[in-house]
Amino acid sequence: WIATEFWYTTGDFSWPWLLLGNGFSHEVWAVQWYEYTGIFGGTLWVLLSNILLYEAWRRRRDAKAWTWAGAVVLLPILVSLGIFWSYEAPDEGSVTVSVVQPNIDCYDKFAAGTEQMQERLLLSMIEEAPAGSDFIVLPETVWPYAYDERYLPQAPVVTKIREILREKSSGAMIVTGAETIVYYPPEEQTETARQNERGAFYDKFNSTLGIDTTACLPIHHKGRLVIGVESTPTWIFKALKFLVIDLGGTVGQLGVGEPGPAFVHNGVSVGTPICYEGLYGNFYGGFVREGARALLISSND
Structure with missing residues (x-):
C-alpha cells in the first residue's frame, strides 16, 4: 500500500x-x-x-x-x-511581510476588457503597502497577462513596480504570481512544449517573480501541477485535451519546474512555493534544502 x-x-x-x-x-x-x-x-x-x-x-x-x-x-x-x-524556535531574526489581496471577482478576473483596470488596481494596492515591508506578497496568477521571460525585466508592469518601490518602499521585494512563457529551439523542446501559429515551441509556466529595485529578477516555475486544470499526462494529452477544465488562471498542460534556488533580498533567503506545491512534503522541503529561511506561498484560493 x-x-x-x-x-x-x-x-x-x-x-x-x-x-x-x-x-x-x-x-x-x-x-x-x-x-x-x-x-x-x-x-x-x-x-x-x-x-x-x-x-x-x-x-x-x-x-x-x-x-x-x-x-x-x-x-x-x-x-x-x-x-x-x-520545541523552541531558534531566534533567527524576523522580516515584515505585507499581503496584498485584490479581492477581484473570480468571474471578472479573466473577462475581456478588464486587464488594464485590474493592473491599475494592483499597482495602486502595491503603493498602499506599508513602507517598512521587507516582502510584499501577491496571489498566484494575479496579473492579467502572460509574459515572455526573454523580455520580462523590461516589461511595462515590472518597470512600474520598480518605480513604485523606489518611491514608496525601496527596501521591499514584491513576490508575485504570474503566467510566464519560455521559448525553445526545436531540438530543446520539452515534453510539455506546444507550438504557436509561427511554429515556435514554447512552454507556459505558473510562476512566481521576485521584483525589487535592482536589475535582478528571480523566477520560480511551479513544479506540482493540479491534474485536469494545469496538467494532463503527456501520454494522454492529445486524446483528452478537450476535457481540460477551465477554472480561470493558468489552464492547460503547463511546463514543470523544480524547487530551485531561494529568492534573496536584503540578506534573507525565501522560498516561493505556489499553492498546490504545499501539499507535497518532500517537494516543499526542497525550498528549505535550497537555502530558504522563510516560505512565502502564492495562492489564488
Whole structure:
C-alpha cells in the first residue's frame, strides 16, 4: 500500500489528500514525528493501528492483543506531544511581510476588457503597502497577462513596480504570481512544449517573480501541477485535451519546474512555493534544502 502511495505521489496522476498520512492535517500535534518519517510514516501508522485494533476486537479476551494495539496507537502520539511541547524556535531574526489581496471577482478576473483596470488596481494596492515591508506578497496568477521571460525585466508592469518601490518602499521585494512563457529551439523542446501559429515551441509556466529595485529578477516555475486544470499526462494529452477544465488562471498542460534556488533580498533567503506545491512534503522541503529561511506561498484560493 505504501509503495502504491509513493508511486501515486510521483506519477502523472496525483492528488495528495488521498494519502492516508495526510488525514491528520488538522491534528498536527499528533504527528510531529513526520519530520523523520514523512507522510508515509503516517500511512504505516494508520494501517498498523487498524490491523491490530481489528485483531484485538476479534480476539476480545486476549489482553496481549489489546496491549499491542494500544501501544501502536498511543506511543506515536506521546512521542509527538513530546516533540510538540519541547520545541523552541531558534531566534533567527524576523522580516515584515505585507499581503496584498485584490479581492477581484473570480468571474471578472479573466473577462475581456478588464486587464488594464485590474493592473491599475494592483499597482495602486502595491503603493498602499506599508513602507517598512521587507516582502510584499501577491496571489498566484494575479496579473492579467502572460509574459515572455526573454523580455520580462523590461516589461511595462515590472518597470512600474520598480518605480513604485523606489518611491514608496525601496527596501521591499514584491513576490508575485504570474503566467510566464519560455521559448525553445526545436531540438530543446520539452515534453510539455506546444507550438504557436509561427511554429515556435514554447512552454507556459505558473510562476512566481521576485521584483525589487535592482536589475535582478528571480523566477520560480511551479513544479506540482493540479491534474485536469494545469496538467494532463503527456501520454494522454492529445486524446483528452478537450476535457481540460477551465477554472480561470493558468489552464492547460503547463511546463514543470523544480524547487530551485531561494529568492534573496536584503540578506534573507525565501522560498516561493505556489499553492498546490504545499501539499507535497518532500517537494516543499526542497525550498528549505535550497537555502530558504522563510516560505512565502502564492495562492489564488
